[in-house]
Amino acid sequence: MSLKKMTNSKGILWLLLSFTVLPLLPHSVAEGQAVEGARQTAASFPIERVQTPTEADVACAGFIEKQPLPRAQFVAAGLTTPNTTKFGTGELVYLAGTGYQLGQTYTILRELRNPNPGELFAGQSKLLRATGQPYAELARVRIVDIRHKLAIAEVEFSCDPVVPGDLVRPYSKQSAVAFHPPITFDRFVPLGTGKAGTILMAKDYDYELGTGATVYVNLGTGDGLKPGDYLRTYRTYSADRKDAVDSLSFQAARSEDTQRYPASMDPSVLTRSKGPVVHIADLPTRGVGEIVVLKAGESSATGMIVFALEDVHVGDSVMLDRR
Template sequence: MREITCRSIFLKFSFVFLIGLAAAPGWAQTPPLPGNLPVAESAKDPVLPSVATPRVATGKDLYCAGYIRATAPSTEMKIIGGEEENRIAHFGQGDVVYLNIGRSRNIRAGMLFSVTRPMGKFRSPYKRVGGKDLGVYVRELGVLRVIAVQEKTATARIVVSCDDVQLGDVLVTFTEKSSPATDISQPLPRYQPAYEDLAGHIVLQREQHETIGPRDVVYIDLGTEDGVKVGDAFTIYRKKPDDGNVFNFNDDDVVLRQSSDYESDKFKGGKYSNTHPYEARQQVKNARSGVPQKIVGELIVIAVEGKSATAIVTRTTQEVHTGDWVRSR
């Protein structure tokens, strides 16, 4: 009986000892703080930030980039009216419009359509090989969703608007798009030559601006016929440093007058003197055999057609212009 009692006491003390060890700070596992507890940031559990791969195009830049295609989209499906057409002529996001397609064309509620506007044929002034006709320039204006269907018409709401939508704008079947990734962690290679194994030009900016900057959507005169693919990166460059200058420097005549202000030629110095025979700036340019190319930016292709591609300018070193050269890298 005594042996059983001693054993029971021993087991009790062992159990208490183990409980005490578990309660010690060094042995216990600290539970995480509740996320909504208003404590100082330094007291919160560290959370590693997630790093998302940056995308070239997002949102409206992806679905409203536009394109230059060999043929214009069919004009069979179009916007024929609007719920508030009695007071507005231009429709935008949230507005309700009427379509000329219905159940007879297998249209169902919930279907999505892209709104486009063909702008006309586009000819590249720079393309010499393969012809100058690039196709039909088509602007993408937004996306609408069908909310009600009648026999020969449908009612839709504009869910994405990148520009004003008007009666007569053309509908095309909606296609989900994805953007290529971009890596701007490395500096722009400004002083590496852009060899012209696949070279073309920027022929147009989406809003028809002549001066182009980062995030602008542009079109180049290279396409699938030239081997261009979505995600291809191109260097934007100029063959001469003064190509595309905003300002012209025509002060040579002033310098000439100043350099001739001597009593006689003997005080101008020898032929190696800076003041001896003045040589105009253009004379120097005409005599040089060549200069390095001037890198002014880069772009990445987000959509490709037969003879053209749609791209986004990702980085620039100065203003970019339509007509600037592009070269794959």
């Protein structure tokens, strides 16, 4: 290869690399630049690299419905019944009910119940009942035969196994979430005046959550929410103190052997030391992570955690991030 060709090749390579790298650079203000009342550092304003939800993340997200859905259409059995009770991609299932059309696509849903009666935060059950009924989205099926009393459908895509009794409703394709370039995350931004919500529950009834987890919140279209919006999730130290596990850390010894007058946190008359008193309510609210809205109903929304600085908990607060 001639020197001229090598030079041209290197130039093209550097040009391609520049276009590849530039979108990955945060379009926010640089470290050290002043923010009103704060100074940006890597610790207080970390770079938020937002995970983009996949088509499967959206299709398998589930939702909370204000009113229970009809149960007239449901999965009755499958080709290998009774030897098989769970069905997945590529298998045939039989659908009970009427109104099925050849070639039409349907979503298989499951009306959920929590097998664990305990609450993950005080008032969770009451708040969830007021918001609606949770549903899991299990699979997408296509009708391949309507010559019998039960319609026959092929499972084209499955998130989780389908079982008899799962519900059927017409399929509606969800819009994809656009890529979001990296930005800075203001860890201690003062809370705005918008309506605050709560993470009511998580997919599969998980509790400690990280990036990629699906959550359900009690904010919806009635609160101005729409798919593609971002929610900031945050937690107060007072909330940590109410947690059955985290509260134990507040009771642990914090003194240093060489410290003459150790501080005490909201002490009682019996536990107060001679040192300074720290009031937990005075500690700043800290940002925990970011959630992108995948689906939004009137009073609830399904979201995916796309960035987390620490474990996100069911019961954490959320608020619309208007950046």
